[in-house]
Amino acid sequence: MAVTQPVLSIQHWELPNKTRVFFVQRTELPTLDVEWVADAGSARDGKQFGLATLTSAMLDQGVQGLTAQQIANQFENIGAEVQTFSNRDNAGMTLRTLVDEKKLSTAITLFRKILSSPTFAPTELPRVKSQIIAALKSQQEDPWQVAKNQFYAALYGEFPYAHNPLGNEKTVAAITRAQLQQFYRQYYVGANANLILVGDITEVQAKAIAATIAGEIPAGDTAKMWNPVAMLSQARTIRIHFPSKQSTLLLGQVGISRENPEYFPLMIGNTILGGMPMTSILYDNIREKNGLAYSVTSDFNPLRYRGPFLIGLQTKTASLAQSERLTQQLLKQFVNNGPSDFQLQSAKQFLIGYFPTTFSSNKNILAVVANMAFYHRPLDFLDTYEKNVSDVTSDQVKNAFQKSIHPSEMVTVVVG
Incomplete structure (x- = not known):
């Protein structure tokens, strides 16, 4: 019997400090992509909103003996790129470097210093704060972002996904x-972290690099688990005045986590409803047949806890009421009736056809494996993906939507 080759050969081990390491060898280009990611996103802010974002933004702003500018110059001199990131669930750093021995050694050493011994330089803190506050002010000028921030606040209430990851001024x-x-000491620890390596190095090199990057970080403790997200028991509508000829409409509810057993029926159903560009139910009816919006999409954003299910569109203010009614009508019809066989097959073909682009670059592979690592997906998730998509039936989609989506209990946010 023929042995099926894995989509990606992912090697996995754990460092003595409990950091989980994932390695994919890719020899097409002489580069290495690295991501260190921890359960240190804005859900860990407490009441000091913006703490996770500011912590991650300050990581590369100084280490012992090196200023932020000197760090930037050293990476530039070897053609390497480093970035910090933070979102609701997690935070961390990424690195892209050439695997030339000297350049690789310099990049890994510098990455290790930033990760294991940031100074949170007092001279840089006011500037980085100003950048975040400027980003917050910019969001206030964007009706889509205003709507999204209000949507999360209304949907999640006291749950830590409610606030803007940037915080407030x-x-x-x-x-x-x-x-x-203090935030860094508590959450930037081995037991809370994953390290992903993708590129043109051997397993022996990968193990040495992983130990260099993350081996000195204290083991610490895994971040505590939260209580489940509470569902809304009735619909809620929020209308925000915004000086614009267009109105932004967001409609949604608490959705699913990554561990939901009906993940694939729900993902396929969403593809049919509003996920496929140009051919989804929402696009066909709201854009093509009625010309009410330039674009309309629906999306599940499954997080560590239950992320949102969200439908979004922008329309002329004069068309808002019609757009809102039609969106609600189409959602109810889909929940009640499920997809046709043709819609189901089209969605499967789209998802399976799109799947190879996931591996079109080392950067894409890094993102996919990092998500698998952080959300504790099985290592064969990619190998079984096509079968899991192919096996979904119309009844499974219908039943999953009827169980998870409740059109009469939606949060609606209108900005315009």
């Missing part, structure tokens, strides 16, 4: 260097 301004250091 008051909380960001009040964050101290000591708070950054």
